[in-house]
Amino acid sequence: MSTVPVGLVVLVALSAVIGLGALTAVIVVGLLLLTSVPLITTVVAEVERARLRLVLPLAHSTTPGGGPTATPRERLRAWRTLPMSWSELGYAVLLATVLWVVDALVLILAIAVPGVLLLAPLLVRVDTMDVAGWQIDTASEAWPAFGIGLVAAATVAYLITALACGQAALARLLLDPLEARLVDAVNQLRRSRAGLVDAFEAERRRIERDLHDGAQQRLVALTMTLGQAELELDRGPGLDLVTKAHGLAEEALAELRATVRGIHPQVLTDHGLAAAIHELAGRSPVPVDTDLHLDGRLPTPVETAAYFVVSEALTNTARHSGATTAQVHAWVTGQMLTVTVIDDGRGGAEPADGSGLTGLTARLEAIDGTLEVTSPPGGPTTVRMTCPTT
Amino acid sequence: MPDDLTTPAATGRAALRIVLAEDSALLREGLAGILEKAGHQLLAAVADADALLAYTARHVPDVVVTDIRMPPTHTDEGLRAAVAIRARHPGIAIVLLSAYIAEAYVADLLDSTAATSQAGIGYLLKDRVGHVREFLDSLDRVAQGGTVVDPDVVRHLLARRRNDGPLTALTEREHEVLALMAEGYTNPTIAARLFVSEAAVRKHVGNIFAKLDLDPDSDRRVTAVLTYLRGNR
Numbered sequence: 031m032s033t034v035p036v037g038l039v040v041l042v043a044l045s046a047v048i049g050l051g052a053l054t055a056v057i058v059v060g061l062l063l064l065t066s067v068p069l070i071t072t073v074v075a076e077v078e079r080a081r082l083r084l085v086l087p088l089a090h091s092t093t094p095g096g097g098p099t100a101t102p103r104e105r106l107r108a109w110r111t112l113p114m115s116w117s118e119l120g121y122a123v124l125l126a127t128v129l130w131v132v133d134a135l136v137l138i139l140a141i142a143v144p145g146v147l148l149l150a151p152l153l154v155r156v157d158t159m160d161v162a163g164w165q166i167d168t169a170s171e172a173w174p175a176f177g178i179g180l181v182a183a184a185t186v187a188y189l190i191t192a193l194a195c196g197q198a199a200l201a202r203l204l205l206d207p208l209e210a211r212l213v214d215a216v217n218q219l220r221r222s223r224a225g226l227v228d229a230f231e232a233e234r235r236r237i238e239r240d241l242h243d244g245a246q247q248r249l250v251a252l253t254m255t256l257g258q259a260e261l262e263l264d265r266g267p268g269l270d271l272v273t274k275a276h277g278l279a280e281e282a283l284a285e286l287r288a289t290v291r292g293i294h295p296q297v298l299t300d301h302g303l304a305a306a307i308h309e310l311a312g313r314s315p316v317p318v319d320t321d322l323h324l325d326g327r328l329p330t331p332v333e334t335a336a337y338f339v340v341s342e343a344l345t346n347t348a349r350h351s352g353a354t355t356a357q358v359h360a361w362v363t364g365q366m367l368t369v370t371v372i373d374d375g376r377g378g379a380e381p382a383d384g385s386g387l388t389g390l391t392a393r394l395e396a397i398d399g400t401l402e403v404t405s406p407p408g409g410p411t412t413v414r415m416t417c418p419t420t
Numbered sequence: 421m422p423d424d425l426t427t428p429a430a431t432g433r434a435a436l437r438i439v440l441a442e443d444s445a446l447l448r449e450g451l452a453g454i455l456e457k458a459g460h461q462l463l464a465a466v467a468d469a470d471a472l473l474a475y476t477a478r479h480v481p482d483v484v485v486t487d488i489r490m491p492p493t494h495t496d497e498g499l500r501a502a503v504a505i506r507a508r509h510p511g512i513a514i515v516l517l518s519a520y521i522a523e524a525y526v527a528d529l530l531d532s533t534a535a536t537s538q539a540g541i542g543y544l545l546k547d548r549v550g551h552v553r554e555f556l557d558s559l560d561r562v563a564q565g566g567t568v569v570d571p572d573v574v575r576h577l578l579a580r581r582r583n584d585g586p587l588t589a590l591t592e593r594e595h596e597v598l599a600l601m602a603e604g605y606t607n608p609t610i611a612a613r614l615f616v617s618e619a620a621v622r623k624h625v626g627n628i629f630a631k632l633d634l635d636p637d638s639d640r641r642v643t644a645v646l647t648y649l650r651g652n653r
Contacts, residue, residue, distance in 0.1 A: 239494065246519050247444045253550030254450040258457070261552055276550060283547050287520050297522040300495050305524035312523060312576030 041126035043070055067119070074125065075118040075205050082201050121204040129197060136193060140186040147179025224331075227396045231294075231334060238294035241286065249283045295337060302326075303333045307340050307358055315348045316356050316373070323361040331397050332417050335390065336360070336369050339401065342386040343371035343413040351375025351411055362419060370414045377409035387413065436563050439479070440465040441472040441486040441498060442517070451485065451549060458556050469497035476505050481512060483563050487546075488518040488525065499528055506539075513562045515542035517549070521572050523650070530646060542568035542604075561604060567642035568604040577602065577649035589631050597624040602645045 146153070150172040158167040166175055256276040263269040290296075298306040304324045311318035327333070340358055347356050353375030360369040391401045399417030438460050442448040445467070452465050464475050468491050476484065484505060488498040502514045516529065521543070529543055540562035548570065549555045558568045578587070578599060590598065593614075600610045607625065611618040629635070634644050 242489070242494075242519060243444070247446055250519065250546045250549070251444075251446045251450050253547055254447070254454065254552075257550035257552045257555075258454060280547055280550070290520065296489070296495075296520060297524050301522070301524040305522070309522050309524065309576070312579045314579075317579070 041130065045126075071119045071122040074122045078121065078125070078201050079205055082198055082206065117204045117207075121201065124200075124204075129200075133193070133197075136190065140190055144179050144183035144186055147175050147182055150175035150179065223396045227331060227393060231331065234294045238290055238296070241290050241293075246283070246286055246290070249279060249286065253279045253283065292341070298333055298337050303328060303336055303360065306333075306337050307360065310337075310341055310344055311358060314344045314356070316344070316351075316353050318344065319355065319357045321357065321359045324367075325362075328362075328367060328419050332367060332399075332419055335394050335397060335399060335417060336367060336415065338393070339369060339387070339390050339413065339415045340371055342390060346379065346387070347371070347373040347375060347411070350379065351377070351409070353409075353411075365418055365420050366416055367419050368414070368416050370412060372410055372412045375409050375411055376407075377405045377411050378407040379403060379405035379411050434560075434563075436460045436482045436559065437463055438483045438485055439463050439472065439475055439481045441467070441469065441484070441490065441501070443467050443487060443490045447487075447546070454549065454552055454555070455485075458552075460559075468492070469501035472498075472501050473504060476509065476512070480509055483513045483515060483559065485515045485517065485559070488516050496525070496528070499525065502529075511539050513540040513542075513565070515544065515559060515562050515568075517544055517546050519546050521545050521570050523573055523576050526569065526573055526577075526646065527650060530643060530650075538565055540565045540567060542566075543573065544568065544570045545572055558604075561606075566604050566606075567646075569602060569642070569646060571599070571603050574599050574602040574649075577646070586632050590628060594624050594628050594631075597621060598628050598645065601625065601628070601641065602649060604642050 150166055151169060154166055154169060154172040158165065160166070164175075166172055253276060256272055256279060259272045260269060260276060263272060295306055295309070297309050302324070304322045307320060307322060311320050328336075344356060344358075347353050351373050353373035356371060356373040358369070358371050360367070362368075387401065387403060394401050394415060394417060397417060399415060401413070401415045403411070403413050405411040438455055440448065440451055440455065440462060442451060442465070448465050448467065452462055455462055463479060463481050466472050466475060469486075472484065472486060484502070486498040486501060488496055490497040498516060502516060505512055505514065516525075518525070526543060529541060542558055542562040544555070544558060548558070562568050578595070587595075596614060597610055600613060605613070607618055607621045611621045614621070632648055634641075634648060
């Protein structure tokens, strides 16, 4: 019911500005005053949104205020630069003329009627009462009135709530349109999705670092120790066992290196996408030709996504396609990176078959990229990704 | 006794004055133990690139053995320190060690270090240190001005160029010789490893250089071969 004071203030402010403005329009000053009407309505809209948030916590602010930490001065400056909103102006006028009057009437009735009825047992001692044509002049008549007053008080509480909700819905309709809320929700989703990808990547780096500083170093130390032991031992079963252990430790190291590379390839961090793709090509059991036109570095999420697409595509080529050669092409045109991996295998690959490419599609979408797999039976299989580089 | 086999006295190699940089205390101690046991003089064992640079600003060792990935950024500090040391003391041989190996680092290494100096350079996976005798042999070759490249890198370089014209013209044996050349071995060692005569190796090398159109008189044949394999000859 704080609509009443707000509405009154708005009425006074608007009337004063418009009245004064109209009166002084002839001497130019008035025109300046009139230009402040949109500012007032914007401020009103913002105040109303704040009130709206008390009723509907999801309501959002559509005006850029410089963030929650902005000073009032900054907010005012941000508001002043906004284009005038007709729905905000309309709401301000409605608030100043209708809403607060309705509220005031309802408020008076809501206090007066149940109040008088509830106080009937006391008031009747002083004087005869007349409530809506009902003469109350004895205590026996006053007590039923008190009962009715109780019921009226409860009913009025519900009515006031309903009115507040109605006004909130109206305010929301005018000040917080559905489209704006959807845009807001979508933006928030995009931000959180990108945040998830970043967090995922940071986690991978952390795991890589832990493995590098932990298990990997210890295994290297183990191979060094076993190597020294081999020099200390004379020929015999003991030396054979140590040599075997050394070989196993080296295999463990090689496997760990491959795992670490799959989690987060250091060469990608240090040297970028082209070097990392060369590295993948060099490790592929299927011969790979590369044709890369990548000058300079790309944003980390783009490089990482592209790297894993090539890695996954080459793995699939080696495992399932029966291909004898593969080609990786990568180039940047304008602000768009395109990477293709083509093999001469038997085709028929279904990206939906639990392939790692499905996960990569989601990862690419998070950075506005796309991934297409064309693999007709008989081949060839083409994996093509595009991604903006900004 | 077997341990005599690695000492300079037993192998006829010179004791080297070495500075070691490795951030993992475990590996630093392991490496220091191996180097000292082999009779080399460990001048200092430091934990990061700054300490390495500070030390080499005051002392000139024969060989610097350094990890590539060290604090503070854990990327390629060791490599950058090597380049800086090369610029200041072109005579210091450098062995770079890494927990993983990538062709891209070879490019950095050769472009920024080999071109500016006649001193040796080595790039090895840390696992190789466990093959103590071979590691010490690599160290000696680098100390004598040789270039030593991890077999893993050479294998990937060869894999990358396997569809190219000239490489397909090589015989199986010439491939093997080329790989060992790229790792930095000399003709006698290649002959011993492949169980053939030195004359046969010389013949293979001649054929390889002819087929790849490389200059057979190059006094830096490892660099020439690696540059060819990297594809930007």
